[in-house]
Amino acid sequence: MSQSPQPTPSGPSVERDPRYDMAALYERRESERFALHSQRLNEMWVRVLKTIGYDVGFVRGSGQYLFDRAGDRYLDLLSGWGVFAVGRNHPALRQALESVLDAQLPNLVQLDVSALAGVLAEKLLAYTPWLEKAFFANSGTESVEAAVKFARAATGRPGVVHCAHSFHGLTYGALSMNGDGVFKKGFEPLLPHSREIPFDDLPALEQALSARDVAAFFVEPIQGKGVNIPKVDYLSSAAALCRKYGTLFVADEIQTGVGRTGSFLAIDHYSVEPDMVLLAKALSGGHVPVGVVLTRKWIFDKVFDRMDRAVVHGSTFAKNDLAMASGIATIDVLQNERVIENAKTRGERLLRSFASMAERYELVSEVRGKGLMIGVEFGKPTSFKLRTAWNILEAVNSGLFCQLISIPLFKDHKVLTQVAGHGNHTIKLLPPLTIDDSDCDWIERSFDAVIADAHKAPGAVWSLGKTLAEHAIKARVGG
Numbered sequence: 001m002s003q004s005p006q007p008t009p010s011g012p013s014v015e016r017d018p019r020y021d022m023a024a025l026y027e028r029r030e031s032e033r034f035a036l037h038s039q040r041l042n043e044m045w046v047r048v049l050k051t052i053g054y055d056v057g058f059v060r061g062s063g064q065y066l067f068d069r070a071g072d073r074y075l076d077l078l079s080g081w082g083v084f085a086v087g088r089n090h091p092a093l094r095q096a097l098e099s100v101l102d103a104q105l106p107n108l109v110q111l112d113v114s115a116l117a118g119v120l121a122e123k124l125l126a127y128t129p130w131l132e133k134a135f136f137a138n139s140g141t142e143s144v145e146a147a148v149k150f151a152r153a154a155t156g157r158p159g160v161v162h163c164a165h166s167f168h169g170l171t172y173g174a175l176s177m178n179g180d181g182v183f184k185k186g187f188e189p190l191l192p193h194s195r196e197i198p199f200d201d202l203p204a205l206e207q208a209l210s211a212r213d214v215a216a217f218f219v220e221p222i223q224g225k226g227v228n229i230p231k232v233d234y235l236s237s238a239a240a241l242c243r244k245y246g247t248l249f250v251a252d253e254i255q256t257g258v259g260r261t262g263s264f265l266a267i268d269h270y271s272v273e274p275d276m277v278l279l280a281k282a283l284s285g286g287h288v289p290v291g292v293v294l295t296r297k298w299i300f301d302k303v304f305d306r307m308d309r310a311v312v313h314g315s316t317f318a319k320n321d322l323a324m325a326s327g328i329a330t331i332d333v334l335q336n337e338r339v340i341e342n343a344k345t346r347g348e349r350l351l352r353s354f355a356s357m358a359e360r361y362e363l364v365s366e367v368r369g370k371g372l373m374i375g376v377e378f379g380k381p382t383s384f385k386l387r388t389a390w391n392i393l394e395a396v397n398s399g400l401f402c403q404l405i406s407i408p409l410f411k412d413h414k415v416l417t418q419v420a421g422h423g424n425h426t427i428k429l430l431p432p433l434t435i436d437d438s439d440c441d442w443i444e445r446s447f448d449a450v451i452a453d454a455h456k457a458p459g460a461v462w463s464l465g466k467t468l469a470e471h472a473i474k475a476r477v478g479g
């Protein structure tokens, strides 16, 4: 019997074809990227970037650093909105992904299951021993959508409750639980039976749950927008209230999870066992999007309850081998390189330094954080000159002040930060969890210098404020 030739595990060796050299393409078209995006993608975003002067052309990323086309090194305190917990292009991640491609794994056969998804589920559920099942998705918001559906199916109830200032994603179910009206405007009507309550408010939660029509309470243990930290007993008491009224308690750890706060999950700080835990962002290693719902078995079994409902919820690309490999490698790096411990100790050091700045600088009103999720909040100063400058800027655009800190941090100190939400006075630090003491020195030196400058009115920082205010007014009138 003749047999068809078997491919070698590493596949046929082929000459590298320059047409598929994406790095060369990236370099060749780099100078056109803003034009391409203005013309074919989101022109408004390009305008924002140009207004704040972030046009340096990053050409390489390694660990916690970015390198621009001039070869300058930047410290990234944004980490792609929290995806690069183990830093950019970690060798373990690259090796894991290359191994999947080199082996030519079958991937997404669909009428089969891959060992890699099983292994990642096993690794994740080891962190949540009270949960037994994992459901994979392709993003954070998809994990939230799955949890909404699971909660409704498991309880037979329609309602979902979320907190003011929450962020759970931007697809319809998640958007219906968004605590910031800016994201919702123009997209209504949203999911019915969605209700907002204040964060960290147990009486409001009890009142919302008491009609016993709420399927789930969705909460970020530490809110991303603003870095809001609840009182120490809030989450465990909220879980108890949920139990009392038959509501599922869902911890959205999409931003706080996978080591960010100095423990694998933020709920680990609060002795609470949610019915569902949602992860995404950092689990991807920054490379291949992934999301997951970790859940109690009985909830899962209510959804996937018969063979003819085995695919009643899912998504084509979920559980793909590259995403699973990224998750597995990320968890291994966290463990092998003691990354979570690093997040805890470096976070404590930074919090101490910022607390000392809050004592020295009247513009710094509060510093909050856990691990390497830190918010530095600015507030109305007391001295007359600064207060007047602050009031003028606030009148034009509440929250614009933070740009007076983040722009000089970027331009003068090569530190990339973000403002923690609309109309917010908090700068958020969300660096790779691998930062070292020299990075902490860099952060402390830069923030101290920029904040000191902001206390000089008139001065360079406030004249930047004038320029930004003019831009904001122009944008409002459609300029």
Ligand SMILES: Cc1ncc(COP(=O)(O)O)c(C=O)c1O
Pocket (backbone or CB within 6 Å): 081, 139, 140, 141, 142, 144, 167, 168, 169, 170, 220, 224, 252, 253, 254, 255, 256, 280, 281
């Ligand atoms: C707490 C939280 N939940 C959900 C999401 C949505 O995740 P994704 O952007 O992957 O859809 C985010 C994203 O920022 C988040 O911070």
